[in-house]
Amino acid sequence: MTAEEVVGRLRSGMTIGIGGWGSRRKPMALVRALLRSDVTDLTVVSYGGPDVGLLADAGRIRTLVTAFATLDSVPLEPHFVAARQRGAFELVELDEAMMMWGLTAAVHRLPFMPVRAGLASDVMTVNPSLRTVTSPYGDREELVAVPALRLDAALVHLNRADPHGNGQYLGPDPYFDDLFCEAAETAYVSCERIVDTSELLKDAGPQTLLLKRAFVDGVVEAPNGAHFTSCVPDYDRDEAFQRHYAEAARDPEAWREFTARFLSGDEDAYRAAVAAFHGEEA
Amino acid sequence: MTGTDTTAAPTRAEYCVVACAEAWRDAGEVLASPMGTVPMIGARLAKRTFAPDLLLTDGEALLIGDVPAIGAAPAIVEGWLPYRQHLALVTTGRRHVMMGASQLDRYGNQNISCIGDWERPRRQLLGVRGAPVNSLNNPTSYWVPRHSARVFVERVDMVCGVGHDRAAAAGPSATRYHRLPGVVTDLGVFDFETPDRGMRLRSLHPGVTVEQVREATGFALAVPEEVPYTRDPTAEELRLIREEIDPRGLRDREVRA
Numbered sequence A: 001m002t003a004e005e006v007v008g009r010l011r012s013g014m015t016i017g018i019g020g021w022g023s024r025r026k027p028m029a030l031v032r033a034l035l036r037s038d039v040t041d042l043t044v045v046s047y048g049g050p051d052v053g054l055l056a057d058a059g060r061i062r063t064l065v066t067a068f069a070t071l072d073s074v075p076l077e078p079h080f081v082a083a084r085q086r087g088a089f090e091l092v093e094l095d096e097a098m099m100m101w102g103l104t105a106a107v108h109r110l111p112f113m114p115v116r117a118g119l120a121s122d123v124m125t126v127n128p129s130l131r132t133v134t135s136p137y138g139d140r141e142e143l144v145a146v147p148a149l150r151l152d153a154a155l156v157h158l159n160r161a162d163p164h165g166n167g168q169y170l171g172p173d174p175y176f177d178d179l180f181c182e183a184a185e186t187a188y189v190s191c192e193r194i195v196d197t198s199e200l201l202k203d204a205g206p207q208t209l210l211l212k213r214a215f216v217d218g219v220v221e222a223p224n225g226a227h228f229t230s231c232v233p234d235y236d237r238d239e240a241f242q243r244h245y246a247e248a249a250r251d252p253e254a255w256r257e258f259t260a261r262f263l264s265g266d267e268d269a270y271r272a273a274v275a276a277f278h279g280e281e282a
Numbered sequence B: 001m002t003g004t005d006t007t008a009a010p011t012r013a014e015y016c017v018v019a020c021a022e023a024w025r026d027a028g029e030v031l032a033s034p035m036g037t038v039p040m041i042g043a044r045l046a047k048r049t050f051a052p053d054l055l056l057t058d059g060e061a062l063l064i065g066d067v068p069a070i071g072a073a074p075a076i077v078e079g080w081l082p083y084r085q086h087l088a089l090v091t092t093g094r095r096h097v098m099m100g101a102s103q104l105d106r107y108g109n110q111n112i113s114c115i116g117d118w119e120r121p122r123r124q125l126l127g128v129r130g131a132p133v134n135s136l137n138n139p140t141s142y143w144v145p146r147h148s149a150r151v152f153v154e155r156v157d158m159v160c161g162v163g164h165d166r167a168a169a170a171g172p173s174a175t176r177y178h179r180l181p182g183v184v185t186d187l188g189v190f191d192f193e194t195p196d197r198g199m200r201l202r203s204l205h206p207g208v209t210v211e212q213v214r215e216a217t218g219f220a221l222a223v224p225e226e227v228p229y230t231r232d233p234t235a236e237e238l239r240l241i242r243e244e245i246d247p248r249g250l251r252d253r254e255v256r257a
Helices: A003-008 A028-036 A050-057 A078-085 A096-107 A177-182 A239-249 A252-262 A267-281 B012-022 B037-048 B083-092 B131-137 B164-170 B210-215 B235-245
Strands: A015-018 A042-046 A061-066 A090-093 A112-115 A131-134 A142-147 A151-161 A184-194 A209-211 A218-221 B031-034 B062-064 B077-080 B095-099 B140-144 B183-185 B188-191 B200-204
Touching: A003 A028, A003 A184, A003 A218, A028 A050, A028 A151, A028 A184, A028 A267, A042 A050, A050 A061, A050 A078, A050 A239, A078 A239, A096 A112, A096 A142, A096 A177, A096 B083, A096 B131, A151 A177, A151 A209, A177 A184, A177 A209, A239 A252, A239 A267, A252 A267, B012 B037, B012 B183, B012 B188, B012 B235, B031 B037, B037 B095, B037 B235, B083 B095, B083 B131, B095 B131, B131 B140, B200 B210
Parallel strands: A015 A042, A015 A151, A042 A061, A061 A090, A151 A184, A184 A218, B031 B095, B095 B140, B140 B183
Antiparallel strands: A112 A142, A131 A142, B062 B077, B183 B188, B188 B200
């Protein structure tokens, strides 16, 4: 599939999970395709990075479910900060572990998971719909019932995949991309390179096979498709470009220039503009 | 102080490093999760000296088997700890995290999410991150590199890390594994060893006065009659900090002399 075809299957109003973590292995090519579409009014579930920033700035998010948004080497995501401060979307602010257990509940087709995290914190206050559940056993512990985070669609980016949707990560951390895909009605994976199934385990062990094809509905070959986030071992975060993004995002005039230069064409145009940017930096 | 002169008097940053390291004394074989440069140097110092069984990560998904300088790659990897395992490890309790705090109140409630009204914050910060899961499951200490009344407030705007009063009000599931050993700042070391679990001055870094601390704290701080000074680093600790763990002097960027 192409990124455009993936986005063509998404609808306004959907709940969409976005894989990766912070500014790490985000499906940025798919996010950029989303920005070129007219899909909007989204509920986005994400361990937030520039994916959240870009979609929030473009006004595509009605509700954001997250524990944070960060660019990692730049602690605060400037578009997320600005969008929150102008009240641009509703926020469902959960703890990092609550997010994981909410996705896990959805994967297991359970209504909730009991967790200790969240008790006594203002996560309970700012999410008045959160309920607790009491253990039926002797301890009678009262715990938070984290509701299942069911998704209409998931977007993730991996290092390799075969054409059937068997997805492989080659870096040190799978993040939660398999949970996102299994918690979703439909899941789309972009990858650095589509390889033949027989190639997958040539240089890597079977535990790198993160996604099973039964949970993947479309595969997009998107080289550098996580740019400017990291996609180790294929490439590290593009720190120079991320700094440029963060600086531009803090100033409306600079952001108009950034958008015109990098985000007004297709993915090929983006790649060419990034290459030109590095040519000037060198 | 970025040179390798190990005879020069300890700097404020070095007292902070030692005070952070002390947080992991007697922690045993648990994961040390330092957030911030000075706590990271402190955890590595603790492991090199009095807490050799600590587990440390590379800041990402690997458990490191040696103690490299800050910013350097480890020579030895001893384990794998991707985010999902890290979040699960928190609930085992075998971890002592030292987090930052944008606001901290007298009962140890911590905020890193936003300043002002949550619905429409005046200043959006990181978000709650893992503060709720951390503070209810494993020992959670705090590091504040610039002690001020803007950080130490009567009431935090959003409770991310849970303090003693809030945990007690929420009941036994919240208090069961809740433990806040202390707070280290550029002015001193603090704990909650008071009858009402309010914050108490435990030691002053040399050169700091009680008055200075009181002025920089936005709530009534418990102050014992006799306040000791934070202990001096040993000659070997200074050598490790200056020559091996932080030869580039990154500690001085977080804590000014």
